[in-house]
Amino acid sequence: MLNVFTLASGRLFQEEIDSAAALAPVEPVWVDLENPSPVEKSWIAGRFGLIIPDNIIDDDLEESARFYEEGGAIHIRSDFLIDDEEAPRNVRVAFILHRNVLFSIHSEDLPVFRLLRMRARRIPALIEDAKDVLLKLYDADAEYSADALEGIYDDLDKVSQRVLKSEVNDAAAATALADIARQEDLNGRIRRNVMDTRRALSFMMRSRMLGADQFEEARQILRDIDSLDSHTAFLFDKINFLMDATVGFININQNKIIKIFSVASVALLPPTLIASIYGMNFKAMPELDWSLGYPFALAIMVASVITPFWYFRRKGWLN
Incomplete structure (x- = not known):
């Protein structure tokens, strides 16, 4: 043009x-x-x-x-x-x-x-x-x-x-x-x-x-x-x-996601440890000698999960 x-x-x-x-x-x-x-x-x-x-x-x-x-x-x-x-x-x-x-x-x-x-x-x-x-x-x-x-x-x-x-x-x-x-x-x-x-x-x-x-x-x-x-x-x-x-x-935002996984891994570590120890092949298995063996183990595992979450919440780490 x-x-x-x-x-x-x-x-x-x-x-x-x-x-x-x-x-x-x-x-x-x-x-x-x-x-x-x-x-x-x-x-x-x-x-x-x-x-x-x-x-x-x-x-x-x-x-x-x-x-x-x-x-x-x-x-x-x-x-x-x-x-x-x-x-x-x-x-x-x-x-x-x-x-x-x-x-x-x-x-x-x-x-x-x-x-x-x-x-x-x-x-x-x-x-x-x-x-x-x-x-x-x-x-x-x-x-x-x-x-x-x-x-x-x-x-x-x-x-x-x-x-x-x-x-x-x-x-x-x-x-x-x-x-x-x-x-x-x-x-x-x-x-x-x-x-x-x-x-x-x-x-x-x-x-x-x-x-x-x-x-x-x-x-x-x-x-x-x-x-x-x-x-x-x-x-x-x-x-x-x-x-x-x-x-x-x-x-x-990414740290918040990593924080969730970190808290979950720490909180689930005690019950995992309890389950591992309790599930070992003992010579005399507790559930055979004690009828409340399984409920007692489950109660300990639940308590080991609740306790870390209660502590983390008190410290404000879950906010």
Whole structure:
């Protein structure tokens, strides 16, 4: 899918292109390609003289290939977060700044891109050139990461209420562990996302491609990103605490089961010993010489069972 965005009075206007003829008269400030086909890439090459490699968004790029200048064009590779409830992930996006036009290539639609398109349509004078589009994308990415962190706070608060304010059985503990692991994964992806955004902004500032106002805006975005670091670190600590607490409750439940078997084995040891001694093959068997031999042995066995349980209950070991 190929979408072009033209600028008029500081507002972005989107147009979906379906042919080379439709692309020819357009003077865009931003060209967005989602899963571009070879035909669409040929349209870009014919209209703007830009060759888009097939492996431009591959995940196995070297670190040195993430930010570079080539042939007068600036190439930037960045990861953007998708906070999907079932499968949160980071999606690679390739940016090319060529002849004052920003080209973005990615494999799926991104919430940050939708957010910028909505803002640019509603807010006048938000964008003046292609560099502003790139900065506003990184600014929206920082806000999106902050919103995702707030969602983690809310989800972990629900887990805390289940784990710390009620009795936790094995099923509840398993659910809590799954929720905690999911939030830990999302928190790690957010941290990776903001780190990648920080690196991209630092490259743009070092390359001197930004004007004075844009440079100051990039610094402000970096300050916003720095403020997120303390939140991610706090969430990692909170996640570790909840994980340890949940595992502790699981251990307590397991210890209760082991405690039952331990008490039963200790309580049944005396009658077992009595039965073993009484059942030995004596020369003169007691039940032959004494009619009350069996009842007497059974009474001793019952007493030897009751006595340990009475002692354990008095000590509070059965509670």
